[in-house]
Amino acid sequence: MQRFFMEVSYDGSLYHGWQVQKNAVSVQQRINEALAKILRTTVETIGAGRTDTGVHAKQLYVHFDIKAGLIPDEDRFLHAINSLLPSDIAALRLVEVHQDAHARFDAVERSYAYHIHFRKDPFLIRRSWQLRDYPDVARMNEAAHYLLGTQDFGCFSKSNTQVFTNICTVKRAEWVENEEGLVFHITADRFLRNMVRAIVGTLLDIGQKRKEPLSMVAVIQSKDRAQAGTSVPAHGLYLTRVVYPYMQ
Template sequence: MEISYDGTAYHGWQIQHNAISVQEKLNKALHTYLRHDIETTGAGRTDTGVHAKQLFVHFDSDHTALKNDPGRCIHALNSLLPFDIAIHRIIPVHEDAHTRFDALERSYEYLLHFDKNPFQTNRSYLLRDKPDIHKMNEAAQHLYGKQDFSCFSKSHTQVFTNICTIREAKWEESENGMIFHITADRFLRNMVRAIVGTLLEIGVKGSPVSYIQEVIASKNRSHAGVSVPACGLYLTQITYPYIHR
């Protein structure tokens, strides 16, 4: 199932105790419509306030309507979901398909804007000073390839390795702002927000381009920049070998 959501009102994707999550709302809607318990598995976790333009989830169900009339199912499920969560596609896959482990690449965007705008509140990071985009793009070149990115990972996460392969990392100007694009085979917890914060140390605070090389070499989160606010972060695309865009 392909979904999207505005994460402003939620404590991330994953079900939380005493907090509202996107997964909780989706599971409830599926249970109501299919009339049996559903446990969804997402392609990854998004933190509190982070948005997703595209997220895939998988679940098991033998309900005939899912295969025979997916359009009707989508319409019915969307009517059960809050306005800030939407289902776009229902895709039958083989029984061993896994949204997290089968993903080939994931892409994120981070949005900045420089003038106060009520329509960008909770959807972009308001920055007072305009960064030097050329210095940040020069620094971003050092992110490419297969590397140990421990310096950008939240501490005490349960992962086997901090090695990721980044294929794209670049800034572009937008109307009244900038967008950072990044694509990798996998991401660590809080990684994109830490990378953006580190690049802003170079683009706004005047650290040299070589600073990012020193941060990566340190493998120490305390050497990197601060994590920028969640409101500007969007999961934008996930690629699978068996799902067409």
């Protein structure tokens, strides 16, 4: 058997998240179906993480196992699978890896970006969240600084989520202004479910002067989801990068 990592990207607007579901169409389902047609055998992919309904990915890796020799030419394989995948899902790269490599558990760093715009723009529908009032970016970046480091981020986790720990190490948390509006960039070793959207909502409360920047410390220390802000809409969120120690 051979194990491959496949790098993919997708617009999540029309999908009920990444993971296969019984009564809804997912990104993973479409990829599994395309692989099965090309390889003429059932293929189960494992993704680097699960994105929610409407969330996009500029880079996500999956791994799968197949009988040795079924993919003699990687370029031809990518051409074939992209011809079968819908236009909003793309296979970007295929890399053979060692048998113990794992797309989810081996990832040492993940990055997300949340996009906000302020002028009505038909080309940003389902790809960025439109706000009316421009927040105070300096206040939000002051508060974002308190996210850095290794902490318990249970206050930003969706309720009743079964995880072994809420401890994450955040390496970057920063708002950047661009021509369209604002982008929040965050990088960590791992993320809890709904974590980024809850963080953005909390920071916007501070940027709109409903709370002080220092309040972020109390929110984190509370470990209470009710103390954090409302989760922002999914369609502004992008998984942008996944890092592995053995991948370039």
